[in-house]
Amino acid sequence: xxxxxxxxxxxxxxxxxxxxxxxxxxxxxxxxxxxxxxxxxxxxxxxxxxxxxxxxxxxxxxxxxxxxxxxxxxxxxxxxxxxxxxxxxxxxxxxxxxxxxxxxxxxxxxxxxxxxxxxxxxxxxxxxxxxxxxxxxxxxxxxxxxxxxxxxxxxxxxxxxxxxxxxxxxxxxxxxxxxxxxxxxxxxxxxxxxxxxxxxxxxxxxxxxxxxxxxxxxxxxxxxxxxxxxxxxxxxxxxxxxxxxxxxxxxxx
Numbered sequence: 001x002x003x004x005x006x007x008x009x010x011x012x013x014x015x016x017x018x019x020x021x022x023x024x025x026x027x028x029x030x031x032x033x034x035x036x037x038x039x040x041x042x043x044x045x046x047x048x049x050x051x052x053x054x055x056x057x058x059x060x061x062x063x064x065x066x067x068x069x070x071x072x073x074x075x076x077x078x079x080x081x082x083x084x085x086x087x088x089x090x091x092x093x094x095x096x097x098x099x100x101x102x103x104x105x106x107x108x109x110x111x112x113x114x115x116x117x118x119x120x121x122x123x124x125x126x127x128x129x130x131x132x133x134x135x136x137x138x139x140x141x142x143x144x145x146x147x148x149x150x151x152x153x154x155x156x157x158x159x160x161x162x163x164x165x166x167x168x169x170x171x172x173x174x175x176x177x178x179x180x181x182x183x184x185x186x187x188x189x190x191x192x193x194x195x196x197x198x199x200x201x202x203x204x205x206x207x208x209x210x211x212x213x214x215x216x217x218x219x220x221x222x223x224x225x226x227x228x229x230x231x232x233x234x235x236x237x238x239x240x241x242x243x244x245x246x247x248x249x250x251x252x253x
Contacts, residue, residue: 018061036054
């Protein structure tokens with residue numbers, strides 16, 4: 001349904017009919033499509049979801065240009081991470097349990113465990129989806145663990161190597177089981193960010209919810225849960241690794 005939006009942009013760029021554009025050099029195709037996404041980001045009429053649908057429509061018609069579209073998917077992921085926090089609706093603990101029940105029922109073990117970890121560890125989407133089992137340490141004596149993060153959003157002006165404390169006993173059991181089953185270099189969720197978001201939509205559809213939960217909802221939900229439980233702003237800030245008071249944390253809560 002959103003493919004005509006892309007066609008209009010391509011025509012305005014001087015490539016008409018559309019078939020002539022499909023045969024252009026991959027760099028030309030990537031540049032024109034990237035301009036379409038950047039223009040949508042700066043405006044208000046076209047949403048990120050519209051852009052995703054338009055790109056999918058484009059690839060259905062010329063699948064051989066999938067390489068040329070890769071920069072566009074990176075732009076859309078960047079768009080998602082830059083969305084206002086009001087668009088990252090916090091997921092409640094009860095809703096998290098519903099997501100976990102469906103995910104484990106469908107044998108999406110790594111996916112469900114990652115959602116759980118992102119909620120309790122207050123992980124950003126890119127932090128969680130890049131996490132490997134070898135990055136997680138679990139104590140043999142106490143119900144506590146640590147997840148070591150690589151490159152993070154705040155690594156340029158905070159610690160380059162950051163970590164999160166894990167103290168949810170049942171989550172630690174699930175992680176310990178995965179570490180026994182899989183090698184350390186395996187990611188908890190080995191597919192793409194687009195596949196992660198797609199599975200979120202499938203679960204929401206299965207439990208009869210509107211599609212408002214995004215990968216950023218787990219960090220927002222975990223922060224809200226901690227605030228309601230302890231009413232300690234500084235504790236939430238430290239666990240979520242927000243740089244300083246006055247940052248986006250205040251908007252989350």
